[in-house]
Amino acid sequence: MTGFLIFIFLACWSISEADDYWSPKTTDQDGSPLMFPNERTTLDDCHLRYHKLYPQAEPKPAFGMPVPLKEFAHMGAIGWTQRNGNILWQCGGTLIWDNFVLTAAHCAVDSRNQAPDVVRFGDIDLTSADDDQYAQQIKIVEVIRHQMHKFAANYHDIALVKLLKGVRLHDTVAPACLWLDDELRFRKLEATGWGRTGFAQEQTPVLLKVVLKPISKQQCSEFYSNITTRKLRSGLQDQHLCAIDDRMDTCEGDSGGPLQIKLMHNSKVTPFIVGITSFGSACGTSTPGVYTRIAGYQDWIVSTMRQNGADVDENIFNATICALRYVHFREYEDAVIQEKTIDYTSYDSDNARIKDYGNTDWLAEIGWQSGGPENCFGVIIDEDTVLTIADCTNFNGLAPTTITYQGGNTAVISKIYVPPEYIKGFSYNNIAVLKMQEHLNLSISFQPSCIWHGNEIPYSILQVIGYGREDMNTFPYSDERIQLNPTEKFLHIQSRIFNESSCVLPNSYSRSLPRGMSREHLCVGNDVFIVPETCRLRIGAPITETVEINDRSYHMTFALSQQGRDCGFGEYMLATRPASHVEWLKSVLLPNYQDTGSSVSFVDPDLLQGNSCENDAGVKGRCVTLGTCSVEWSKFLADGPIKFCSSSKVVCCPLSKIKNQQSSRVHPELLECPQLVKRLAVTYSPGSMVNIGWISGENIEFRCHGAIITKLIIITSASCLSEGLPQFVQLVANVSQKNFEIDGIILHRDYNSTTNSNDIALIRLRRPLSWSADVFPTCLWTNTSHTPLVMELSFEDDEEIAFDYVAPMYNSDCQRTHPQAIRSSQICARSYMRNSTCISLGDQLRWDAPDGIPYLVGLMVHAPNCVDWRYAVFTRITSFLDWISANAF
Secondary structure, eight states: OOSOHHHHHHHOOOHHHHHHSOOOOOBOTTSOBOEEESSOOOSOOHHHHTOOSSOOSSOOGGGOEEOOTTTTTTEEEEEEEOTTSOEEEEEEEEEEETTEEEEOGGGGSOTTSOOOOEEEESOSBTTOSTTGGGOEEEEEEEEEEOTTOOTTSSSSOOEEEEESSOOOOBTTBOOOEEOOOSOOOOSOEEEEESOBSSTTOOBOSBOEEEEEEEEOHHHHHHHHTTOOOGGGTTOOOTTEEEEEOSSOOOOTTOTTOEEEEEEEETTEEEEEEEEEEEEOOOTTSOOOEEEEEGGGGHHHHHHHHHHTTOOOOTTTTOHHHHHHHTGGGSEEOGGGEEEEOSSOEEEOGGGOSEESOOOOTTEEEEEOSSSOOSOOEEEEEETTEEEEOGGGGOBTTBOOOEEEETTTEEEEEEEEEOOTTOOTTOSTTOOEEEEESSOOOOOTTOOOOEEOOOSSOSOSEEEEEEEEETTTSOOOOTTOOOOOOOOEEEEEEEEEEEOTTTOOOOGGGGGGOTTOOOTTEEEEEBSSOBOTTSOEEOTTOEEEEEEEETTEEEEEEEEEEEEOGGGGBSSOEEEEOGGGGHHHHHHHHOTTOOOOGGGOEEEETTOOTTOEEEOTTOOEEEEEEGGGBOSOHHHHHHHSOEEEESSTTEEEEEGGGBOOOOOOOOOHHHHTHHHHHHHHTOOOGGGGEEEEEEEETTEEEEEEEEEEOSSSEEEEOGGGGTTOOOOEEEESSOTTSOOEEEEEEEEOTTOBTTTTBTOOEEEEESSOOOOOSSSOOOEEOOOSSEEESSEEEEEEETTEEEEEEEEEEOHHHHTTTOSSOOOTTEEEEEESSOSOOOOOTTOEEEEEOTTSOEEEEEEEOOOTTGGGOSEEEEEEGGGGHHHHHHHHO
16 A cells, blocks of 8 residues: 555554553543634634643753754853852853843842853853853953942843953854844744743753743733832833743843844844843743843943943944844754754755845836835736736825836836725725836747636745845855845745734734725735845735646736735735736726626625625625525526625525525434444454455555445545545455455545545445444544544554544644645644644544544545645545435435
C-alpha cells in the first residue's frame, strides 16, 4: 500500500506501544469527553484551539524559553564580585555601544550599597563553561544614573554603564538599537533575563525570554492603585511602560534588562529596545511589570555618552542607520532560514518576504495635472484600461489626468468610472476603471494583468507591491556589510491572506469601515514588524500571483491595495477584491453589456444558506436551496431582481414559500451501533477497518481503506474508487480470512473530483459479515454541532496499525494557510506532532470514546499535493447521515 511513509516514520506505533506512552487527556475534570465546537461562538476557547496532547515531562521554569546564543547578542549580565571571588549576577543590561550598557538606575548599587564591577556578554548559562566560547567579561568604569532618579522612588529608573574597554563585536555580542518613537503599536514584546522563575524560586542561571503584551497606563494603574508604596506616590507617568503576561511577571533578578521588539529588514532581524525592566510584583502573579520607556530619554542617553568620551552624534540611534550599522551581525528572519545551529545557519533568499526584483510592466502610476498625490497606482488590464481604487480618482475635487507606465511612457485618461455606491472616505465599493484616450504603447510581448473572478483564492500567499529604501532591502549574503543608499525602489512582498474572522485591522481603519470588513475586501499581511522606511505600500496597485491555465502562465490580479502601513507588516492591510464587483465591471468593460432591468439576478456573498434575508420588494425570506423554494422561476422574474445567497444554488425564498421539510432521520441501526459494539465486547480497535482491493493481472493491490458500518456495507471515500470498481475487501482484523467479494458501489451523486466536495461512497458486499469481538461495525459520529477534540488518524500497514493524533480546527482558521476552499461539509484537522498533515486514500478520522466505542468522524478527502499542507481535510460524516441512511439500508 502506498502513501504511508511519512506517517510510519513519525507516528507509526502499534497499539501496545502507544499504551506505554502517556495516554492523551480526552476528558475534562468531570469525565465528560473533550469536544470542539464546529462553529466559533466565543473567544474563551484558546484551550481548545491550542489544546496540548500530553502533559509536560517535567516543570519548565516560569514559562520562559531558553534563548539561542546569538538571539540576544546585546544582553549583558551585570555582576558584583564578592570577597571570595564569586560573582553575583543581580541585574541585566543592554549593550547599545561598544563600551556602553543601558540598565536601570536602581542597579547602580546592591543591598550593601556596593556598585557593580563587571558585565558579561555572549553567555547564556552563567554557571556552565560549555557555552563560554564567545563569552566576554569586561570591568565597569562607572555607573551613571539619571540625574532625577532617587532610590526612594520608581521614577527615571535609567542608567548608563561605561565599560573599561569596548567589546569585540561579533554575532554573539553586538549592540541593540533603541525604539525612540513615542508611538508603540506592537502587540507583543519580549523580555529577557536571568531572573527568578517563580515566587520563592531560585534565580535561573540560564537566560530566559518571555512574550509580554503591552497595556495602557490606565489599565496598569488599576493594578497598582491598591498597592501602598511610597516609591510611586505620583502614580504612573508617561516615562513608564506596562506589559503583562497571564502566566509570568517581571521577576526579581531581571532588573535593568531589556523589553524589546525584533524588527525585520534585509531579511534579517534587529532588536530594538523599548523599555528597561524597572519594577513589578512577585513572580507567578498576573500583575504587570513596569518598565522605563526609552523614547523619552534619547537626549539624555546621547549627551551622557558624549560627556563620557563616546564619539557619537544625534543620529546614532536613528532606526535606519542603527539597523544597517550591525546588519552583518544579525540573525536571518525565519522565512529564509533552512537550517540553524549554534555555529551555522543556511538560508534561501528565494523565500524572503520582501524581494527587490520582479515584473511590474503592468503597473501604472496615476498622475494629476498639478497638486495631486504622489502615491496612486493601478494595474493595466487592457490595451486602454487601468483598474484602480476609487480613492485614486479624486484629490481635493480634481480628477487625475494621466498615467505613467513601462519606464516613462505616458497616456491621457479620457474617462473615469466609479460605482455609484462609492462614498469618499469609506472602503466599500472602492474600485474604479480608467479609460485611456488612446491605446497604450505596449511591447509586443506584454500581456495585461487578468482579473480573478472566483470567490475563492487558490493561494494562501499573494504578492503585494510596495517601495522602500535600496539599502534596507538588499539581501545580505554571509557577513556582507551594506552601504547607506536611500534610493527607493519597487518591492514585491509575500503576504499571507487572512479571512474575515482572522483579520485584525488597526483601529485607524474603523472610520472607513463602519460596517466592518465584508467579502469585497481582502486582508493580507505579515505578523512581523519592520524597521521604518523599509517598505511603504503602493496604493491602488494590484495584489497578484501567477496562475497556470492550460500550461500557460498568466499574471493575475486578485485585489487592489487600499490602505496599509508598512506594506501590511505588523498590522494587516486592506484591499478591494474585483471578484466582488464583476457585474459592475461587466457594465463598464463589455461593449455589448445590457441591463436586463427587473430580470437581473445578483449574488450576495455575505448571505449563507440558512441566513435570514429580504428581497428588493421588502419581502422577508430565508436562504434555502432552489429545490426547497416552491416559487416558480417565472414568478421570480416577474416580481423583480432575484437575490441569490452565496451561490446560484441558494436563493432568498419568501418564508411562506419554503417547503415543509421533515427533520433529518438517521436509520435506527446506525443509532443502535454503540449498544451493539458494547455487547460484542470488542478487543481490537481496528476491527471495523477493511482494505479495499483491486486485481491487476496476477497482482493484488490494496489502494485504500474503508470502514464497516453494517454487515453488508463498507463506507469509504468516492475518490478511493475513482480508478474503477474494486473486486473485494479484506478484513484488517484477519487478513488470512477469505476476502469478501464486492457486489457494487454507490458514489454520492454530487461528488466532484475537482473541488473534492461530497467525497463519500458506499460499497455493498455479496455476502454478509459475522460480528465478533474482532470484527464489528464502526459507529458513525452523529453530533452535528461538536467534534471530538482528540482523534486518531488511523490506517493499516504491514499488519500493524499506524496512527497519528489529530485535532479539529475551525475551518476559518485552517483556511488561512490551506490552498483549497474548505466547506462546511468538511472537517479541517491538524497533527499534534507535525507542521504538515499528509493523508492517503481511505484514511479515517476516528474517535475512541471513553467507554471504548469507536466512532468514524471523517473520511479522507483526495489530496495529491498534501505534503506542504499544514492541515488535513476530511469529509464530515454528520453532513451525510441522511444520505448514508437512504443508501445503506
